[in-house]
Each structure stands twice: as structure tokens, then as C-alpha cells.
Amino acid sequence: MAAGRLRRFGGLLTSDSGAPGSTPANATRVLCLECPKSLAARVIPLCRGLGLLSPRFRIGRMGGNVLIPLTRRPDVRERKAVEGLTALRLTYAVLEKKRRRPEDLIEALGDELPPHLLACVPRSFDIVGDIAVMKIPEELEPHRFDIGRALLEVLSPGVRVVLRKASPVAGVYRTMGVEWLAGERRTETVHKEFGCAYRLDLAKVYFSPRLATERMRVASQVGPGETVVNMFAGVGCFSIMMARHARPAKVYSIDVNPVAVEYAKENVALNRVEGVVVPILGDAREVVGTRLRDVADRVVMQLPEGAYGFLDAAVTALKPRGGTVHYYDFVDQDELSGRRLEVLGRLEELGWRGKVLLERRVSQVAPRRYEAVFDIEVTAP
Template sequence: MGSVKPRSLREALEGVLRPQELAQIRAFDLVGDIAILRLPEELLGKKTLIGEAVLKVHSNVKTVLLQTSPVSGVYRTRGLEFVAGEPKTETIHRESGCLFRVDLAKSYFSPRLSFDRLRIAKLVREGEVVTNLFAGVGCYSIILARHSPASKIYSIDLNPEAYRYMCENVRLNRVGDKVIPILGDAREAVKGIEKADRVLMPLPEKAREFLDTALTALKPEGGVVHFYDFGREPDPFSPSLHFLKEKSGRRVELLGARKLRSYAPRCYHIVLDVAIS
């Protein structure tokens, strides 16, 4: 009889890592058939063993990469190192009935925002025009096109590689009648398109800097803005709401607020849904 397949990554690594090392193993991101590990420095010497264990436990994973630096830079990319399996960074990810081709070394993608993407799609009303200021490879825009009654979604990104994949993903998902990909800086792009009922700002690192752009993108009578920011306990939302009220100079009504994920102890990636008029 062959060896029994381990039921979990922790089980696969028992006897390979010491108990204190096992305690440091965290969940990994899975994008398509690529697993992305984040390891503490003391485990880097065993990255290959850990990567091979991931392949053994998860038969759907073909490639294991190690994230070597945080997401940074104008194009929002991160350092990645090949660890095990097939040496590649491109994959096709499936989410909410949509397909997304992405090269993880050339553009940003997070599977952890899948709930939020579908949540916002359910908020869109019949016939709305939506503008996405930071569209990446098109995830929010395409899911809105497939799962909401929006009439048009302007999908803007500065990264040429992300834009190229966005265009391909629009074709893959057959939403070219709704999603309009735009390559360029959102500050300039919004000047040449129709005004929106709803604006998405899914880039917390830049949302405060681009608030004026979001206001420019909205219809004169106002609309809804999904404002992504960083928040800290004990009050992760109030500072962001105060910023919106103070800097917009307009009436701001909070419709909802959510913690999306933790990025440090008691620190969160958050989103505020606000009506601005």
C-alpha cells in the first residue's frame, strides 16, 4: 500500500519541523493553482521542505511561491521567489463564477477580498454607472458586471501589465458590453468619462490622496463612494469618516463600515461605504 496522504500542512510537516517551528506556519494565499507563502526569517532555510509539503497536501496546487517583500511601488507589485512545483507566476483564478488571468509578479491580486467584491455587487442598483479608480486586473469591475445591474463600469489602472490582463479578463468573461478598461492615472482618466453614481477606491494606500478624484468622478448631485483605508483598534472607522467629512467639504453619510482583513496586530484594512452629496 502507498503512503497515506497527510490531511493538513501541519500534519505533513510533523517530524520535519520542530514544534516551535510548526507553531509559526500560517495560512497561505491560493491564487488559481499557485500558493503564496509568507514565512518568518527563521523558517526560510526550510522553505523548500514546506513548499513540497504544500504540494503533497493540496493536489490542486501546481506552484509554490514565497513572498519576499510587501506590495509596494506605483504598480503595486511584490517580491516573489520560486519554491516548489512548476516555475511560473501566471495562473487563472476562479471566483464567483468569473475567471481572472493574472501574473502575480507583474500585478496585484488578493483572493482575500472575494467576499467584499460580491458584497458591493449586491449593493449596485439598476442602471448605475460605476467608476473603479484602482481596477488592477479587473476583479471588482468584472464581478460587478456579472453580478449586478450596473449599466457601465469604467475600470482604470496605471499599471500597463494589469491593464493588459484586465482587457483579457474582460474578454474571458464576456463583459465587454459593460466594462470599459482604461490605462492611465485615475486623476486624468476621470476627466474624460461620464460621471458616476458609484465610485470604488480599493487601494487603501492611495485612497486619501485620491479623494478629490473620487469626488470629480461622481455625478454633480453626488453618489456612493467605497473608501478603503487602514484602521486601528479600539476605533478603526471614526478617523477615516472624520477625514472624509473634513476633506470633502460635502455632506457625508455613513452607510456601512467593515474590517476586511488584519495586516498587523489590532490593525485592519477597512472599507467605508458612504453617500456623498
């Protein structure tokens, strides 16, 4: 070896010299076993089995030889084992330390943010496919790209993109504002749950991974041969889940967002439920009034910010004898029973009887505020 020279191989720095100033910040002078590259595939496992291979440093190379970092000098028995494969040549080399993946976001940001800001770092985030979505508190916005890169480091390789939720879900199309923070520059992904796959663009359609269990719960109630009207279907998640895990005759999957309906069509093919799930573009009230009167055994109303105003359309879709309505709404912590009475009162005004079979909080959307579901058996008077 040429003394005192540093070389880079695969991002590694190696040297047989301990000269001052020759060691980078992320490297250390380490005892190594030097062996020909052609023998490395046999020598490295042997060193690992003997407990000689150091897990703290990357394996380097100098010229045509491999530098294997050791935990200690081999004893007599270990020397004989190594010499059975290659000549025992010990040397010192400057090798890069292996970077350990941080356990969580706080650890990843420990050297980048002061303690008073670390205390504000969000502990929760959503994962949609291979995209992580997080809210950034106002006081951390100047550091949002550092936080995004740190989260990507913690969650990789499963997560390849980090987005910031820049604005809440709003508008007729129920989209949220997103900002790219780290990773690949895209907002489209494929999300998988319970054997179903959904392609979607988080910047253009509504989707919540937090409803996965709820989607499966509703699907498990669908009986063989039922006709279902999903009034606010988005990219088809509830509809496809029902088609894959139950045996409905038809699931009419309505949404007013044209991008969501195009994704729904793609997802129907992706999940092989053609002929069962029927994506329909349009306003739910108009579609029901013109095409889907008196057809449904079951209606899904997953529009918590506005489902109450569509109860008339929901009962119009039901068969004359009635059926089941899955009604979603936002409620404060103590108003679940009050909202139940309000919904049942509205059904009575519309000329139907309602009996709540189940009511529960589905997810928390803000402090003391929840998305709730009411499973209602609706019958003709």
C-alpha cells in the same frame, strides 16, 4: 515465479522471497492473491467487496500476473467466491505501502523539522487559482523549499505551485515580491470566484483572494443602469464582478499598471462583459479629470494605502447630484471612528456632504491593523 528476485512495476517492488535485505524501507512482505493480469479487473473488486483487499499496500505485478495485497487468508466461503473467477494462488510479496496524504502542513513536516521550528510554521496561506502563496518567518527561511514541497503535497492536486511572499505589496503598480518554492515554475494562473474568472500574474499585478466576499458585496449594491468608475481596478476584479452580477450601463476600469490593464482586457473577454467594462490605462486623477467628469453614480476606491489623496478625483467623477463612494483605507484596531471623521471632513473641504452608510473591517493585514471600507453617500450641499 523466480524466487528471491525484486522487480519494479509502476514504482512498485515485488518479490516472493523474504530474504534478509530484500525489503526496502517503504515496503513490507504481504500475503497476496496472485492472478492473471487479464482477470484483475474482476478479481480486485471482488476482493474489495469481500473485505480481503488491503488498503495499506499498492497492487504489484510479477511477470504477467497481478499481486493483490490481502488483509487475511480467505475463509471457505471467500475461497469459493474467488475460485469462481480464478485459481486461488496465495503467495507472499514485498509491496510498497500506500503513502497517505498528510492532513496538514505540520503533519507533512513532522519528520523534517524539530519541534521548536514546527511551532513557527505558518498555519495560513492564500490560494490564487492553482497557486498557494505563503509568508515564511525569518527563522524558517533556510527550510523554505522543504516547507513549499510539503504544502504542495498537502494541497495537491488542486494546487500546482507554491510561492513565498518575499516582500509586501508596494510601489505605484502595487506588486509584491514572490519566490518560487515548489511545483511548476510559473506565477500566472486563473482565479475563479462567484462565477467570474481572472487571469493574472502574481509577480506583475495586484490581486487579493481575501477580497472575494467584499467584491460580491459591492456588486450586489449596483443598481440597473448605473455608471461606475473603478479608480484602481487592477486586473478588473471589482469591475467584472459588478458587470456579471448586476446590470450597470458602464464600468470604467482604470489602472496605472500597463500589465494589469492588459490582463483586464483579457478578463473582460474571458467573462464576456465587453461593452460594459471599459479598461483604461492611466493615472486615476488624470483619467477622471480629462475623460470621466460628472459621469458616475458610484465610485470604487480600493487603494487603502493612498485612497485619501484621491478623494478630490472621486467626487469629480460623481454626477452633479452625487452618488456612492466605496472608500478603502488601512486603520489600526481602535481608529475606525477617527478615520471616518477624517474622510467626512475632507469631503466637506471639497464642497460635498458625506453620510457613512456602512463601515467595517474587511481583512486583517497585521496584528491590530486592518483594511476597512466606508460606504459613503455623497451629495451636493
